[in-house]
Amino acid sequence: MPRRRQRPLLGCGLRLVGLAGTLCGVLLVIPAANRLNTVFVPVPGEPVLRNVLIVLGIGLWGAVSLTVGLRLRRQGRRHHVRVVRTLDEARSEPYVLYLRPFAEDVTGTAMRHAFSRWTGTGGALVSGSSLTLEEGVCRTFRGFGRPLAVGEPDEALPLPGSRRLYLPLGDWQPTVTSLITDARLVLLVAGTSAGTLWELTEVMRLRRPESVLVLLYGDREGTDLRQEYDHFRLAAEYELIERQAELREVHGPDWQPPAFPPLPGFRHPDRLKWVPLMQAVIRFRADWTPEIVLIDPTAVSAWTHEGRLRKMTRGQLVPLLARLREDLGDTGRGRTTLPSHGR
Secondary structure (H helix, E strand, O other): OOOOOOOHHHHHHHHHHHHHHHHHHHHHHHHHHHOHHHHHOOOOOOOHHHHHHHHHHHHHHHHHHHHHHHHHHHHHHHOOOOEEOOHHHHOOOOEEEEEOOHHHHHHHOOEOOOOHHHHOOOOOOOOOOOOEHHHHHHHHHHHHOEEEEEOOOOOOOOOOOOEEEOOOOOOOHHHHHHHHHHOOEEEEEOOOOHHHHHHHHHHHHHOOHHHEEEEEEOOOOOOOHHHHHHHHHHHHHHHHHHOHHHHHHHHOOOOOOOOOOOOOOOOOHHHOOOOEOEEEEEEEOOOOOEEEEEOOHHHOOOOOHHHHHHHHHHHHHHHHHHHHHHHHOOOOOOOOOOOOOEO
């Protein structure tokens, strides 16, 4: 269980204060940005120093208010995340199992950059969205079931996004095996931790290939995803070979562990200004052959950041979800959105 008790009323208060701070920040930053031209191009009759102080004062106040407001809203939502107490409660409705290395929660809680235009990635002048990457992923796949994740032991409060089920440190594997078996869809964030590699082999042992997706996350620090992915490929290959005997009991004596392919490059790397935090999705054919769907912002063109996201969603994510619905026999349609977090 989380260390701190969830307080829904406190969460509502934090979200309301955060919303007020966000709105105040937007209303201050926009006029400050509009007055920038009076700093670099002096207006006759208006003191330059006064304009500089106005821009700096109002702009800084607005930026702090906006940033703090977004964080308060995110923190407030942690008090409203549903904590699942028992395995039977988790199974009470169809669910999408979200598995990830706990170290990836840092990326999963990242919000869209509030000032993406100033970082050279385009977009609106300011962003008032406090949606985290994990929440965006949950919205994308919630048409297949309600997202469920195992909570990090001893965390202060559950993170916004999936429902949380907390397990004992020394006896978590049997419960995760049961969760993997009963899930409608399994999302596994790639990683090289022992727990994640064990989960990968359990997924391949227990699931249909079409009902599994592996997500590749980047970060805002500019870490080379290709190098991290290559480490994952090697670690996964070693782990699958180690448990090859167990897997062959399920898939037959001739079954061979699949080899994850190299990460493809962007179509036009010279046009690359930003990359989404969820940079690729790996799906599997019926024989467990992996296929990479690269989330490539250089493969589409648009005048705005938001327009590029919409085109990426239509061209790269919608076909993936359509095939997934067909494979799972799902005729319903959930909300199709690409998590709009970039660096």
